[in-house]
Amino acid sequence: MIDLIRRTSCDLPQDVRNALLSARSCESNDSLAASVFETIHRNVDLAWSKTRPICQDTGSILFYITAPASFDRAAFKRLAGKCVTAATAKGWLRPNSVDPITGRNDGTNVGPGTPTFYFEDGSEPVVTIKLVLKGGGCENVSAQYSLPDARLGADRNLDGCRKAVLDAVFQAQGKGCSPGVIGICIGGDRATGYEHSKTQFLRRLDDTNPDPTLRAFEEDILRSANELGIGPMGFGGKTTLLAAKACALNRLPASYFVTVSYMCWAFRRQGIVLDQTGHIAHWLY
Numbered sequence: 537m538i539d540l541i542r543r544t545s546c547d548l549p550q551d552v553r554n555a556l557l558s559a560r561s562c563e564s565n566d567s568l569a570a571s572v573f574e575t576i577h578r579n580v581d582l583a584w585s586k587t588r589p590i591c592q593d594t595g596s597i598l599f600y601i602t603a604p605a606s607f608d609r610a611a612f613k614r615l616a617g618k619c620v621t622a623a624t625a626k627g628w629l630r631p632n633s634v635d636p637i638t639g640r641n642d643g644t645n646v647g648p649g650t651p652t653f654y655f656e657d658g659s660e661p662v663v664t665i666k667l668v669l670k671g672g673g674c675e676n677v678s679a680q681y682s683l684p685d686a687r688l689g690a691d692r693n694l695d696g697c698r699k700a701v702l703d704a705v706f707q708a709q710g711k712g713c714s715p716g717v718i719g720i721c722i723g724g725d726r727a728t729g730y731e732h733s734k735t736q737f738l739r740r741l742d743d744t745n746p747d748p749t750l751r752a753f754e755e756d757i758l759r760s761a762n763e764l765g766i767g768p769m770g771f772g773g774k775t776t777l778l779a780a781k782a783c784a785l786n787r788l789p790a791s792y793f794v795t796v797s798y799m800c801w802a803f804r805r806q807g808i809v810l811d812q813t814g815h816i817a818h819w820l821y
Contacts, residue, residue: 537615537616537619537665538619538622538623540665540667540806540807540808541619541620541623541628541629541667542587542623542626542628543806543819544667544668544669544804544805544806545589545590545594545623545628545629545669545804546583546584546587546588546589546590546628547580547583547584547590547806548580548590548802548803548804549740549803549805549806549821550821551740551741551742551821552741552778552803552805553580554741554742555741555742555778555779556573556576556577556580556715556778556801557577559573559715559768559774559775559778560573560574560577562774562775563773563774563775567772567773568767568771568772568773569767569768569771569772569773569774569775572767572768572769572771572773573768576768576801587628588627588628589627589628589629589630590802590804591671591713591800591802591804592630593630593632593671593672593673594628594629594630594632594669594671594804595632595669595670595671595672595675595804596632596650596652596669596670596671596672596675597620597629597645597650597651597652597667597669598651598652598654598667598668598669598670598734599616599651599652599653599654599665599666599667600654600656600665600666600667600668600735600738600807601653601654601655601656601663601664601665601666602655602656602657602658602663602664603655603656603657603658603663603664604657604658604659604660604661604663605657607655607663609653609655612653613653616651616653617646617651620644620645620646620651621644621645621646623645624643624644624645629645629669631643631644631645632645632650632672633645633646633647633650635647654731654735661812662809662810662811662812662817663809663810664807664808664809664810664820665807665808665810666738666805666806666807666820667805667806667807668734668737668738668804668805669804669805670734670737670799670804671713671800671802673711673712673713673800674712674713674716674798674799674800675798676711676712677704677707677708677711677712677798678704678730678733678795678796678797678798679703679704679707679795679796679798680726680729680730680793680794680795680796681700681703681704681793681794681795681796682791682792682793683696683697683700683792683793683794684696684792685699685700688700688703692792694749694753696794697720697722697753697794698753698756698757698760700794700796701718701720701757701780701794701796702757702760702761702764704718704796704798705718705761705764705766705776705777705796705798706764706766708766708798709766709770710766710767710768710769710770710771711770712798712800713769713800713801713802714766714767714768714769714770714775714776714777714800714801715767715768715775715776715777715778715801716776716777716778716798716799716800716801717737717741717777717778717779717780717781717798717799717803718757718761718777718779718780718781718796718797718798718799719733719734719735719736719737719781719782719796719797719799720733720736720754720757720780720781720782720783720794720795720796720797721733721736721782721783721784721785721793721794721795721797722782722783722784722785722793722794723784723785723786723787723792723793724785724786724787724793724795725787725788725791725793726793726795728785729785729793729794729795730795730797732783732785732795733783733795733796733797734797735783736781736782736783736797737781737797737799737803737805738805738807739781740821741778741779741803745781745782747784750782750783750784753782754779754780754781754782757777757780757782758777758779758780761776761777761780762774762775762776762777764776768801778801778803805821806819806820806821807819807820807821808820
């Protein structure tokens with residue numbers, strides 16, 4: 537568990553590295569965008585070689601666990617909390633967990649809502665643990681829309697969803713540390729919209745959506761967002777998003793939400809599969 541946290545904080549998955557390299561190749565060598573990408577690549581390499589966090593904001597700690605029904609969830613939470621505290625003491629996590637009422641930070645990264653756990657029952661006798669570290673800057677530019685939206689001229693259809701998502705990307709500019717990745721949830725309620733939009737970050741950036749309608753939607757959003765010219769860190773360029781991932785949930789007739797979760801270029805996501813003895817069978821990303 538501690539090694540999972542270390543790798544997630546101090547390295548980027550290969551699919552994210554590949555996406556950043558591909559984005560760099562699209563920019564002119566003498567452009568500011570190219571310079572930003574080169575700084576990003578140096579940052580990533582230094583972080584891994586020195587075992588230091590890629591970003592000083594190591595973010596919200598989100599665990600996604602799939603396990604047999606007999607799995608002891610309470611014990612896992614206790615263990616994860618100890619590992620988070622140990623990783624914080626080693627400097628792999630920044631002490632980010634602050635009491636909203638008193639402002640107190642006890643330096644452990646453990647408290648109400650921190651870490652956050654999402655459990656799902658699995659049919660296999662293995663445990664899959666995925667970890668996402670989501671920084672506060674990109675969380676600040678996530679957005680939720682209720683359609684119809686007269687300001688955007690967005691109706692309750694896919695074109696309206698498109699207008700809402702692109703508005704979220706435009707409003708984010710460089711404040712979300714672009715080039716980013718967006719997770720989109722069409723439908724659901726206000727809470728499930730954000731929850732499921734973040735699960736899209738568990739997908740590989742180079743995968744394809746099995747739903748042809750959502751696949752075409754993702755491709756259109758990615759293409760259109762990269763035509764906005766916002767570029768890396770908002771300095772201009774051809775790459776504003778590295779990927780767009782979308783899902784859909786049933787909704788109530790009275791509500792039509794479109795939720796956009798934004799992830800920065802420091803896309804920290806990793807996962808492991810544990811065998812029946814509790815050892816790591818393989819790494820997921």
